[in-house]
Amino acid sequence: MLHVFVNEGGLLRWAREAAEGADPLPEASVWLDLINPTAEELARAETLIGASLPTREQMAEIEESSRLRIAGGALTMTVTALVWADTDEPRIATVSFVLAGRRLVTIHDIDPQALLAFRRRATHGQVPASRGELVLAALVDGMVDRTSAVLRRTGVELDVLNRRFFRGRKLRSRGETLDDAQTLKRIGHAGHLIGKARISLASLSRMADFLARGDGWNSGKATRRWAKTTLQDLRGLDQYARFLAGKVALALDTALGQINVEQNEIVKIVSVLTVLLFPPTLVASIGGMNFNEMPGTDSPFGYPSALGLMLLSALLPMIYVRLKRWL
Template structure:
């Protein structure tokens, strides 16, 4: 699908439909969503520039993601999407400036694009250049990334409240409670990791974009990019801080699991020590020797039971006195 956006914010669908022979001068943005080869050839014919393929968008070399060629400026950034599904992914989006137009090529639906398109319809802003429109789009991407981090921080705080509870609440927790929380922590770590990768990609793109000669002569777009660059830097630092908190949560959860396991092992160890002396007494009087004087005592059985009881109670009281229980 090809969506064309005019400088006043309204949009129309070029394909599917009757392909145009030329583009209106007031069309500043062509948004290609999952384009097929027919759509790519149409846009190449309308603009007179080659478009990168889907495989070329995945190239991680800077020379393949940020370059100027045949009158067009080609920039590729990795954006986070599928955040709400719990399995976030990165998708590569191409930003191409040619003449006074912006062309975007994407094979996913990052929420930032939907937010930006909706804002265009509501605001009705009359953009002058494709560079200014792209700067506004990158600003929306940065705002969406900030929203993702804010939601993640709120969820991590709620998770910390569940993990670090008082002892009375901890005793009422179901089995394998902390082990299940490790899965949630891993999900948050994956999201923050993808977000940091996206911010690194955006930082490279914005730096390259700001250095272009056309930005030096576009004061408004340059000011917007300066703000976006500062926001991306701040978000990168915040994402690193959030990642450190998640690492602490992971280490703390593993530590609590070890404490619980050690408590269980301690109970078994104390039980074995408490019942070892009575077992020894019972073993002595369970031997089948012919001459054992205690076997002929009238109260030998009762004394043996009392001896086994005392040999169990005395270690137990000793452990309580030492504070090991």
């Protein structure tokens, strides 16, 4: 799918008619957004910018020299964006930014939330951008803000979990139920999400550092200044992500420790109950032996005496256990 945005009075305008057919793209094009593009769409974009666009295989490369390169008068930068962060299966998707003159081309198979939101704003003519570098800055800022919001939400969720874990002497309030399997799943999901976010932040940091240095690329002072500011924000977010990763480790250790304590408590209760039931069982076993000559066999108080002895043999150990505070 191809979206064409042209400069119209300093504002981006979505040229719907330009994406249809096989005619050359308009010279006023500032931003070409290619979503899972076809070969024809890639060819039209390459004809307009006069440079080759990265293939899927090149976008999948992890070497920095392949992700950040200058070739044919075009600057190609490939980053990993956090996508599907609001679902149970967060992922990272590759997004390539190609700057060629005053135009920007973005190539991606999955639509990140930041690009989708920016494109919606641009379709309503609410984005002032006359050059590709301005569009690039706005898109990257949107990706950084999106990652920041995800980390902030994850931090709040971890705070809620930790408050439930640490609540004085009792780990749970009266009547509170907490599914241990669900809790471990939430902690694991938070750790998985933070890991994906850190991968995205690392790739964005490399791109911002590349733009800030301006090695081999004649970027403007405003772009270098923006890149330096963005790089500082990304480093701060990475430190916050490290802090959240530590909270995930703490929450996981606490959850596993709580599960272990509860299991030990159950085993202790079962063991004490077994001991408490042993004396009555012993009395019943002795009194139930079928021998001809047994003391108390003909006694009219034999049966109630046996019941009383069984009850007493159960109460005395129970009182002893309570005095020792084993239960």
